[in-house]
Amino acid sequence: MTTFVLVPGAWHGAWVFEPLARQLRAHGHQAHPLTLTGVGDRRHLLTATVNLDTHIADVVNLLTDHRITDAVLVGHSYAGMVITGAADRVPERVAGLVYVDAVVPEDGDSCWSLVTDQERAWYLAGVGETGYTSAPLPFFDPRATPHPLASLMQSVRLEGGLDRYRTRDYVYATGWEGRSPFTPLYERLAADPDWRTHALAGGHNLMRDAPEELLKVLLTSAQAE
Numbered sequence: 001m002t003t004f005v006l007v008p009g010a011w012h013g014a015w016v017f018e019p020l021a022r023q024l025r026a027h028g029h030q031a032h033p034l035t036l037t038g039v040g041d042r043r044h045l046l047t048a049t050v051n052l053d054t055h056i057a058d059v060v061n062l063l064t065d066h067r068i069t070d071a072v073l074v075g076h077s078y079a080g081m082v083i084t085g086a087a088d089r090v091p092e093r094v095a096g097l098v099y100v101d102a103v104v105p106e107d108g109d110s111c112w113s114l115v116t117d118q119e120r121a122w123y124l125a126g127v128g129e130t131g132y133t134s135a136p137l138p139f140f141d142p143r144a145t146p147h148p149l150a151s152l153m154q155s156v157r158l159e160g161g162l163d164r165y166r167t168r169d170y171v172y173a174t175g176w177e178g179r180s181p182f183t184p185l186y187e188r189l190a191a192d193p194d195w196r197t198h199a200l201a202g203g204h205n206l207m208r209d210a211p212e213e214l215l216k217v218l219l220t221s222a223q224a225e
Contacts, residue, residue: 002095002222003030003068007059009077009102010111010123010152011136011144013040016076016207023215029222034062036082036151043145048132051150052081052110059086063093072096072167072221077204078111078147080104081156087165088158096167096221100214101182101204104170104189107158111151116181123152169196169221171214175203196220 004024006017014033021031036055038046059082063071071094075083080102087094103114112120126135127149134152136144162168172186180186189195198217202209 001029002072003070004032004072004074004218004222005059005062005068005083006031006033007036007073007075007079007082008034008039009075009079010134010147011039011140012076013042013143013145015040015143016141016205017074020207020211020215020218023211024218027219027222032062032066034058036079038148039145040143046133046146046148048130048148048150050148052085052154052156054148055079055082055151056085056089056156059083060089063090069093070095072098072218074098074100074218075102076100076207077102078152081109081111081151084158084162085156087162088160091160091164094165096169097162097165098169098171098218098221100171100206101173101180102170103182104162104185105156105158108155110153110155112153113155114181118178119181123149163194167196167221168194169198169217171206171217172197172199173202173204173206173209174199175201175209177203180204 008016013035017033024031038050073083133146190197200210
């Protein structure tokens with residue numbers, strides 16, 4: 001049995017991972033979809049002080065409160081920042097990492113620094129409404145809510161490398177309209193024998209576009225554990 005912690009990207013809540021979580025449980029695993037502070041059904045907690053460290057603490061607190069010591073952290077998009085930071089804080093609680101069309105930061109990187117001008121323009125959409133939030137885009141699911149801008153801008157501080165974790169998977173979405181901001185990262189990791197890479201036919205939201213294929217990736221990760 002593997003314990004999966006499923007972390008959504010910007011603007012989205014645990015609901016994006018709920019169908020996948022149900023399937024993981026049906027296969028005998030534990031699965032914890034997580035809504036980050038200030039987003040989704042926790043939007044009442046959104047303030048100007050919510051940042052990347054807040055979201056890293058969300059994951060760390062879940063791991064410690066549930067006494068999880070064998071977690072596979074799964075992060076979509078922006079949440080690549082979050083799962084990397086959380087694993088670095090409590091490496092003894094993390095067995096593997098799965099990045100779902102996500103950023104993979106090194107020490108000092110931010111989500112802002114790792115994406116392209118297209119995504120930066122998305123981040124700045126709607127900032128004028130509060131001065132500290134990024135508005136969901138019109139084509140998002142209607143459940144999407146404003147996201148704390150500081151979390152997208154803050155640099156992550158890491159003390160160790162990803163080689164501390166037994167498994168590392170990168171899942172790449174091939175169906176972006178235009179060039180994916182993650183193509184160079186995927187190509188680099190595909191040439192690295194320490195990574196397992198997977199290219200799935202679907203848009204950025206692979207939980208919606210390729211749910212069965214993504215489930216297979218996670219089940220393979222569990223078998224590797």
